[in-house]
Amino acid sequence: MKLRKEMGLIMAERKIDPKVLQRINRVLKALFIAGTIFFILVPILLLFKISVSAPQDILTQHPPFLIKNFTWNHWKRVLAAGHIWVPLWKSVVVATSVALLGIMIAAPAAYVISRLPTGIKYGVLLAIFSTRMFPEVGIALPISVTFIRWGLVDTNFGLVLAHLIKVLPLMAWILTGTFDSIPKDLEQSALVDGCDKLQALVIVVLPLSLAGMAAASILCWLESWNEFTYAVYLCLADATLPLKTYYYVRRGNWFESAAYAVFLTIPVLIITFALQNYLKSDYLSGALKY
């Protein structure tokens, strides 16, 4: 405060026009925005650039910032070698099963949770969500030991189970918000009209919640698609796509890892953009408002 007063005095002495100050403020703001955009976009552009530049552009002591020698060779090689298809298929299968199974387990539970009395509801939600506090390496270790005994290591089913650990709390959290937005009166009038509980659920609540369920399952699909920790613990022979990318990184192969990374990112970016509206605060901080 004192500093501000002094600054004010100095300004008064020099008689700086407030309009000039405003302009300086605006310029600073624009610079900050430009800096942020630069900081966000440049890394992604560099990734694309590496996957399409010739080796002499990258493996030098002083790499150029712009694309000098353009080439599709890395992409052609990655696609022709065909090592990408098995992990890709595995990732797709696992992510899709996680999304479907997740909805089947989480949606009914979320409906019941959303119809609980308010106090108990937030208690239950907080308890479910606090499972995300446990370190993943701590959960993955016993899971891996148990799955080796059960013969579930390197199977899709084992990985789906492991991914559900991560996905279910998130799904229950989001879906409770969805069901909260469907008024209770609708079901009650259906009950008055002679439906039983199950019918009211299927005929009235289900159609209204489809959009929210779709959004939740897509988010969880992404979560599983990106997942790395459980995959490292549970995939020894056949890797998922993130794991395969990691192997190429370990080998120090820049171009392969760049191509794989781009491959991994494209569906995610598309979906994220398509789902902009659902990524808004309401879904993430649902329990903060009431």
Add this chain to the structure above:
Amino acid sequence: MWTFRNGKFPVLSGSKLSKTKFDKVVKWVATLKILFKRYKLEMLMVLPLIIFILGFTLVPVLQCIYYSFQDPLTGAFPTLDNYRLIVGSRKFGDALKNTVLVTLIGLSLEMSVGMMVALLLTTKSRFRGIFRAITMIPMGVPTIVSGVIMLYIFSSNGYLNEFLYRIGVIKLPIDWAQGGLRTLFMVAIADMWKVTPLVIILLLSGLESIPSSIYEASAIDGATRFQNFFYITLPLIKPFFTIALIMRAIDAFRIFELPMVLAGRNTMFLGTYAYSEYFDYNNIHASGAASTILLLLIAAFVFGYIMMVGSREVEQ
């Protein structure tokens, strides 16, 4: 109260009070029965989720804690040998220090930058929509990919060194992954790039929930911008700030993918230390002990913060 007498069925022991209490219990059981009957469908609907969370989250966590107290050779249960082993090793000490430091650095960077961007996003401007869309991009990039990208930037013939070289700050390339504070900064910045959008979203939803009438009132009272920020904005978005901070802190303590890709085996964090104990040395007990310490660290932070700031905001 009722007690067991002569090994017979529970017999009520005397006084009036205990009888009413017993009645209460009977009533309670009856209501529970009715509840079960009436809400059979609901119970059935919640059951799968509860069973899954119990079986695949709580049991493994307990198992992990059990491993950490188990003797590696004999399997005898309560022993502190594993903890003695890892606490004595230098690698673990470094991992612990690195984890705490990277969390501190990362959190302060993310929260301050996130707050600035969120504040900018509330001011009206033509480009707000597109700026908002751009700030959300990193959230869609998989963590492993963000690690790969940062590897290109921070490697010794990477783009950061090239940039510094061209503007004339350095002559020889810096090895960012060599260890020490610069590696921690590298990991923290890589983490920040990926997760600041989440912080922005959470803080933004807080900022948008403040009614503009409050600012109008403060403008009438002649408040400056700084007063507005410190006396109105900050207290009102405190619950959102707390949530963002706790969510971020939990993830920062558990940091795993980025160190795996960026720091390799030189700079360990608790997560990667637990991983390497299991995969490199096949020692589930030491790995379990490291995970248990990580869990304690997270729990201590979360509960400490909530106790300090006051639990009221979180419960809201």
